[in-house]
Amino acid sequence: MADQHDLFDLQLEGLDPEPWRDRVEELGNALGQCARLGERYLATRIYAGPRLLVSFENVPAARKFHPDAAPRGWLMARDRGWSTLTLLASEPENWFRDEAVYAYFDELIDEGYFDDFEEVLFYGVGGAGYAAAAYSVAAPEARVLTLRPQATLDPARAAWDHRFMGQRAKDFTSRFGYAPDMLETASRAWVIHDPLVAEDAMHATLFAAPNTLLLRTPHLGRTPERDLSVMGVLDDLIDEAMEGTLDHAAFAGYWRARQQHLPYLRTLFMQLDEDGREGLLARLCRFVLRDTNRPLFAKRLARIEARQAERSDPSEQAAPATAQA
Numbered sequence: 001m002a003d004q005h006d007l008f009d010l011q012l013e014g015l016d017p018e019p020w021r022d023r024v025e026e027l028g029n030a031l032g033q034c035a036r037l038g039e040r041y042l043a044t045r046i047y048a049g050p051r052l053l054v055s056f057e058n059v060p061a062a063r064k065f066h067p068d069a070a071p072r073g074w075l076m077a078r079d080r081g082w083s084t085l086t087l088l089a090s091e092p093e094n095w096f097r098d099e100a101v102y103a104y105f106d107e108l109i110d111e112g113y114f115d116d117f118e119e120v121l122f123y124g125v126g127g128a129g130y131a132a133a134a135y136s137v138a139a140p141e142a143r144v145l146t147l148r149p150q151a152t153l154d155p156a157r158a159a160w161d162h163r164f165m166g167q168r169a170k171d172f173t174s175r176f177g178y179a180p181d182m183l184e185t186a187s188r189a190w191v192i193h194d195p196l197v198a199e200d201a202m203h204a205t206l207f208a209a210p211n212t213l214l215l216r217t218p219h220l221g222r223t224p225e226r227d228l229s230v231m232g233v234l235d236d237l238i239d240e241a242m243e244g245t246l247d248h249a250a251f252a253g254y255w256r257a258r259q260q261h262l263p264y265l266r267t268l269f270m271q272l273d274e275d276g277r278e279g280l281l282a283r284l285c286r287f288v289l290r291d292t293n294r295p296l297f298a299k300r301l302a303r304i305e306a307r308q309a310e311r312s313d314p315s316e317q318a319a320p321a322t323a324q325a
Helices: 004-008 017-031 059-065 072-080 099-110 127-138 179-185 198-206 224-230 234-243 248-260 262-275 278-289 295-311 314-324
Strands: 033-037 041-046 051-058 083-089 119-125 143-147 188-193 212-216
Touching: 017 033, 017 041, 017 059, 033 099, 041 072, 041 099, 051 059, 051 072, 051 127, 051 234, 059 083, 072 083, 072 234, 099 127, 119 127, 119 234, 127 143, 127 179, 143 224, 143 234, 188 198, 188 224, 188 234, 212 248, 224 234, 224 262, 234 248, 248 262, 262 278, 262 295, 278 295
Parallel strands: 051 083, 051 119, 119 143, 143 188, 188 212
Antiparallel strands: 033 041, 041 083
16 A cells, blocks of 8 residues: 555656656656556556545646646646546647557456445546546446536537547547447536536537436636636535535535635626626626725726716706706
8 A cells, every 4th residue: 555645756747748757657666557558648557545536638738737747637646545547648638549548448357356345436537538438437426526527529419519630530439439338337426617618518418317416617718627726616516526425515516615705706807898788787896896906897997987966966866857947
C-alpha cells in the first residue's frame, strides 16, 4: 500500500511536458505501477485503500490548471486516502480511443482489478468525460461523474456537433464505443453541463437514463469544471459522487457558491443586459453591491435608477397638462 504522504512531494510544478511525464512515471512506479500505453497515454495505479478513483485527464490541463501541477486524481487520492487509477493523455481534449487503452482495460478486467475495491468512481471532463463513461463498463456497479461529456463523435449519431471535426475519423462504434450504452452497468451516473451550450446540452440528453442524473450549471459556459474548481465545490462534488449521495438537493447546495463567483455574475449581467431585462439586472446589481464595490455593477445600477427616477418625476408628468392649459 502506498504511503500517501509521499504524494505531497510531487515536484511537478514548472516542468516542461516531457520532464513532467517522466516525473509522473517515476512517482507512479515508486508508489504503485505505471505503464505507457502506446505513444500518447500513461496509466498509473496507486493502491491505498478500498475506494478507487478512476480519472481520465490530459497533461496540458493538469500542468496548467491543477494545484501542484498534478493530476486531479492524484490530488484527490492524496487528500482522501483513496486508491487511484489515473489515465493521462499527452494532448488536450482526448477521447482515449486507442487500441492500447482497450488492451489495458482488457488486462484490468482479466486480472479482476476492480473487484479489489468496495467503491469505484470514474471521473472525467469533456473528451475524458466521454472516456470515463465509456470505460466504466469494465467495472459493473461503479459510479460515474462526468462534466460536459460527449456521448459520441460518430457522425451518424452526432453530426450536429461541429466542434471536433478532426476527431470524427476515430472509431466511436466498436469497443467501448457509445458512452450512454456503456453506462448501463453503472450503479449511478451524473452528467454536469451548461444547458445554454447547445452541443453540451444535446449530448447530455443522450445520456438520459434511470441511473443517470443530469445536473445543470447555466451561464458557466464551455468549461464548467474550471469555474466549479475556483468556486471550491468540484472536490466536494467528487466526494458526494464517491459516497453515492449526490442528488438534486445536494447539488443545489453546492451550486449556491455561484452567488459569490464574479465570472458567473458577469456572464449573467451580460445576458440580462442583452435581453433587456432591466428589472432583473437592477436586482442583480444590488445583490452584488451588498458585499463588494464593483464599478461595472454600480455604474449600470446608477443608470437604471436614473431612468426610473425620470419616468416617475411628477413635474414631467404634469408638463402636458400645463401646456394644454
